[in-house]
Amino acid sequence: MTACRVCGDHIGAPSYEVPAPALTSSTTLLDVPTRVYVCGVCGHAQSDDIPDIEAFYDTGYRISLSSENHDQFFAIAADGTIIYRTDHQAALSLRLLDLPKSASILDYGAAKADTLRKMVAARDDLHPHVFDVSSDYAAAWQGWVPEAAQATYTVPETWQKTFEAVMCHFVVEHVADPVGFMRDVHNLLRPGGTFLFSVPDVAGNPGDMAVADHLNHFSQASIVHALTSAGFEVETVDNTSFPGAFFVVARSSAAALDVPGTSAAAVEAAKQARDICAFWDQASVKLKDGVERYAKRKVAIYGAGFYGSWIYGRIGQAVDVVAFLDRNENMKGATHFGIPVLSPEDLPGDAEALFIGLNPLKARAAIAAQPWLERPGLDHVWL
Numbered sequence: 001m002t003a004c005r006v007c008g009d010h011i012g013a014p015s016y017e018v019p020a021p022a023l024t025s026s027t028t029l030l031d032v033p034t035r036v037y038v039c040g041v042c043g044h045a046q047s048d049d050i051p052d053i054e055a056f057y058d059t060g061y062r063i064s065l066s067s068e069n070h071d072q073f074f075a076i077a078a079d080g081t082i083i084y085r086t087d088h089q090a091a092l093s094l095r096l097l098d099l100p101k102s103a104s105i106l107d108y109g110a111a112k113a114d115t116l117r118k119m120v121a122a123r124d125d126l127h128p129h130v131f132d133v134s135s136d137y138a139a140a141w142q143g144w145v146p147e148a149a150q151a152t153y154t155v156p157e158t159w160q161k162t163f164e165a166v167m168c169h170f171v172v173e174h175v176a177d178p179v180g181f182m183r184d185v186h187n188l189l190r191p192g193g194t195f196l197f198s199v200p201d202v203a204g205n206p207g208d209m210a211v212a213d214h215l216n217h218f219s220q221a222s223i224v225h226a227l228t229s230a231g232f233e234v235e236t237v238d239n240t241s242f243p244g245a246f247f248v249v250a251r252s253s254a255a256a257l258d259v260p261g262t263s264a265a266a267v268e269a270a271k272q273a274r275d276i277c278a279f280w281d282q283a284s285v286k287l288k289d290g291v292e293r294y295a296k297r298k299v300a301i302y303g304a305g306f307y308g309s310w311i312y313g314r315i316g317q318a319v320d321v322v323a324f325l326d327r328n329e330n331m332k333g334a335t336h337f338g339i340p341v342l343s344p345e346d347l348p349g350d351a352e353a354l355f356i357g358l359n360p361l362k363a364r365a366a367i368a369a370q371p372w373l374e375r376p377g378l379d380h381v382w383l
């Protein structure tokens with residue numbers, strides 16, 4: 001039994017449980033089981049705490065730190081240029097926040113704060129502030145965030161109730177106590193101030209349910225429940241502008257708010273979360289069959305991201321993985337778990353099976369579009 005991280009209700013049994021290894025969002029393996037619990041009261045899904053969480057984020061978790069220009073691919077624009085994730089986040093954040101002139105804004109859990117840097121480049125009247133639970137990123141803040149506007153490990157007392165806006169991109173899914181976290185944000189905002197955050201939308205990207213360091217898998221219902229409990233009025237829950245994520249805008253309220261009870265939306269969200277857990281259960285069974293069929297034989301894995309890495313964690317010891325195939329130009333020539341990452345066109349001729357490690361909502365179409373992945377004698381194994 002465990003307590004819901006959002007509403008505190010007791011959740012009896014996990015809806016998904018598999019033995020170690022668990023896989024993190026930065027595709028490293030942890031020697032712990034994966035367990036997901038679904039709350040029928042508020043529609044939240046959550047994973048077990050990961051061991052030594054403070055050290056993990058202080059020194060073990062580095063996003064885009066290796067190179068100045070490394071950024072995650074987001075989409076290709078109509079004119080063929082590549083759109084990077086932080087460019088899209090910056091434009092979307094400016095639109096959703098609609099900040100007044102000279103507003104004071106805090107990037108809370110900022111990492112390198114690329115999104116805020118791009119927002120300030122577009123709006124030089126803004127007063128940027130940054131905070132993170134690691135000092136690894138301080139170098140990336142120099143030159144554009146004033147020294148007094150930088151904080152690590154603890155937020156200065158003098159920052160309480162001072163900001164027009166606080167934003168957190170892909171942070172809240174990692175925290176053990178999301179409502180407590182949102183209350184901390186509430187205390188940093190001026191009355192009526194705006195909180196913008198993004199978190200994965202597990203319904204749009206079911207892989208999120210199996211990510212070990214994502215302790216929270218929010219639904220729209222559990223987002224509303226958490227924010228209301230922390231004293232926010234919800235203004236926008238957008239799950240279309242950034243596929244696979246929620247972008248949420250809420251306003252800090254001075255008055256206590258009525259926290260919603262179980263709603264039809266929460267019941268539906270819980271059902272959807274349990275269905276996703278069932279998907280991962282059957283994916284484990286399919287991989288077990290695949291391992292029995294291809295034990296010690298040569299196979300390739302399509303996708304070196306989360307899904308492909310998850311497959312590797314399940315089959316890597318039992319079969320001979322000769323390559324990961326991936327379209328991401330940044331991974332060309334790299335190795336992943338010591339195995340070469342190749343362009344899909346370079347699928348090794350001796351591979352007898354291709355395990356498909358893609359978002360199951362998009363996998364069939366992505367593979368069908370690549371005729372070179374159809375070859376007599378090559379079996380496709382789907383999640």
Ligand SMILES: [Zn+2]
Pocket residue numbers: 004005006007008009039040041042043044
């Ligand atoms: Zn709950």
